[in-house]
Amino acid sequence: GFGGLSLTVGGVGMFSGQGYLLFEFGLLILVLTVWQWWRDVIREGTYLGLHTYVVVYGLKWGMVLFIVSEVLFFLSFFWAFYHSSLSPVLEVGSVWPPVGIEVFNPFQIPLLNTAILLASGVSVTWAHHALMEGDWGGGLVALAITFGLGAYFSILQGYEYYEAGFSIADSVYGSVFFMATGFHGFHVLIGSTFLLVCLIRHYLNHYSE
Known part of the structure; x- marks a missing residue:
């Protein structure tokens, strides 16, 4: 949630000419979240048999x-x-x-x-x-x-x-x-x-x- 909020607010700021820092921060959090989600899904479904x-x-x-x-x-x-x-x-x-x-x-x-x-x-x-x-x-x-x-x-x-x-x-x-x-x-x-x-x-x- 925080990553998505940072990405959205940062995107608005980027289009308004206020820099890229918040947008890049939100994007980084989002990428890390997605990476860990996929890691857990693969681990649970393929190796642990929880699906x-x-x-x-x-x-x-x-x-x-x-x-x-x-x-x-x-x-x-x-x-x-x-x-x-x-x-x-x-x-x-x-x-x-x-x-x-x-x-x-x-x-x-x-x-x-x-x-x-x-x-x-x-x-x-x-x-x-x-x-x-x-x-x-x-x-x-x-x-x-x-x-x-x-x-x-x-x-x-x-x-x-x-x-x-x-x-x-x-x-x-x-x-x-x-x-x-x-x-x-x-x-x-x-x-x-x-x-x-x-x-x-x-x-x-x-x-x-």
């Missing part, structure tokens, strides 16, 4: 509730976008996109990133079925492909941000765009990290059917 049916059932329902909360979280950003675009106010020129905003071509990087995400969904499903069927090699290849696609997506999004002709401070369009795509990109980074851990664990034969 019983009841524990696994609880973990599955925890993931379901997490996904539901994420759907509602991103729904708020879509709501903000449609509310602002369907009835643009006078402050943005009564048009959408607002006056002075040079938008991205949706058929370039956005379309490519969409294809990458869809392809990663196919490859991670392949990995899932390979694990269930005991196909060690297929699971390893599929997880590696999925991680590579996630990393490629993050690189392309970083390039897209670098080439953007507007910032988070440029009207409601910039705010909604960078908040929604930024949080989505953050989720991709976290998911790619999880996939990398799964890839390493699969290589070390931590999984069974």
Whole structure:
């Protein structure tokens, strides 16, 4: 909790030009917390045999509730976008996109990133079925492909941000765009990290059917 709070407040300070120290401190605490959490999960599930049916059932329902909360979280950003675009106010020129905003071509990087995400969904499903069927090699290849696609997506999004002709401070369009795509990109980074851990664990034969 303290690491997340430090990361959030530090991020606000970083965007406000007040330095990176608090943000880096929060990030360090978060990384250490995640490292210890993964260490305990691997130790309990692989070596101690503590992941019983009841524990696994609880973990599955925890993931379901997490996904539901994420759907509602991103729904708020879509709501903000449609509310602002369907009835643009006078402050943005009564048009959408607002006056002075040079938008991205949706058929370039956005379309490519969409294809990458869809392809990663196919490859991670392949990995899932390979694990269930005991196909060690297929699971390893599929997880590696999925991680590579996630990393490629993050690189392309970083390039897209670098080439953007507007910032988070440029009207409601910039705010909604960078908040929604930024949080989505953050989720991709976290998911790619999880996939990398799964890839390493699969290589070390931590999984069974």
